[in-house]
Amino acid sequence: MTEDMRLRVVPQSIRRQVEDGLRDAIARGRFAPGEHLPDRVLCELFGASRSVVREAVRLLEAEGLIVVQPNRGPFVAFLSAAEAAQIYEVRGVLEALAGEGFAARASKEERAELRGIFAELAATCPEAGREVLLALKRRFYDVLLRGCRNAYVARMLDQLLNRNTQLRATSLSDPDRLPNTVAELRRVIEAIERRDPEGAAAACREHVRRAAEVALRILREHERARNARAG
Amino acid sequence: MTEDMRLRVVPQSIRRQVEDGLRDAIARGRFAPGEHLPDRVLCELFGASRSVVREAVRLLEAEGLIVVQPNRGPFVAFLSAAEAAQIYEVRGVLEALAGEGFAARASKEERAELRGIFAELAATCPEAGREVLLALKRRFYDVLLRGCRNAYVARMLDQLLNRNTQLRATSLSDPDRLPNTVAELRRVIEAIERRDPEGAAAACREHVRRAAEVALRILREHERARNARAG
DNA sequence: GCGCCAGGATTGTCCGTCAATCAGGCAATA
């Protein structure tokens, strides 16, 4: 079993850059849900050719971040409360699987890393701002997905997390939510520390369930408000 | 809540045709794993332009059916035993979720449809041939995914199923396997009939666990044989 | 006010081009 010594300094193909840039812009709320993204605009925005932009759009379509209407082009996907509920349902089982895998298979270093990020999160005051919190949770999940030793869980959960970064922004913005989040994640960490896959899975599931409760309540309120305005 | 009455007779864009054709060809084993698919070849094969082919390839890459090596182009993804194990792990939880959702939310008609397909499957003799069995299982899953009322479970599970159609071909080819498959699915059906989401989930999980056992055993044997020849 | 039609804008698809990169063969050398 020889190590892979090849260098990977490939200056990231342009297509990949557009892909990441677009994904990031959408996840960050730089484009509003439902917004139309004609390829002309995207070409100018990224300074890339239409072929590249279209390939990137195709990828984000597969990830669900963009929906392409025939002959109308790409739109930023809109996330209804019903869809969000479905996403949380899937996220629950996948995150449980990730936690279980991490507890069972992560290295000592990875466990330490996760603990470190959790400590940062626990020490962060609620007024620190959404961006900081989101970045920390992002790092938390990056380590979790890396350490769970299952590329498919990682990829799918990553897609789901991208898909509802907006939601997490709202659920995290609830000032009462942070302490709960920390408490729930602490249970995840503790289960991992005592190498208890079952416990980690249960803790993850519970965490997602609670996050879903908060997010869905907020989302449904928004929708009610919107419907009231509209009709 | 008005129904969508618009006709959708859009003659399926060429890109979509290429996409489906390619996916189908790979899943059916028309291309061998590891095979190189230069776009020139694909263009001739489908009679489409390079742009279209490349977009389609990009999508299948996102689905994991194809891996694109930088500057070398697309290759049919190879499925190692380790990866297969990961896939089955994810498939287990997703299929459980699908079964649970189906038992809880599918319509009377959908339950009847699933029952019908299962009856066909149960009445099929093991000598009927792989193609027939695969087609039946495909239909079974189509109904299950439609009735589970969760588009995300459906999409992700669909990807996983495409990804390992080859495996299911091998696991189904085991003559002793079919009766077991039928027995396992019967438990799924029974749980659904008595509207027992928990039971359906457990039955699905168990079904995947068994299928994984068989498939992984075969796969590992193949790999051992290959390694023996190679080293 | 309503339906219809023309015009502009956008997409779907194709094509040709060019540089960068990779694989394989060929020659030169030890």
Add this chain to the structure above:
DNA sequence: TATTGCCTGATTGACGGACAATCCTGGCGC
């Protein structure tokens, strides 16, 4: 003979233009 180094052909990554089909908008006539 075996190894090294180079060169050439093939392929990808990316660009831009082009054209028909389709959709949306706004104005026109009734």
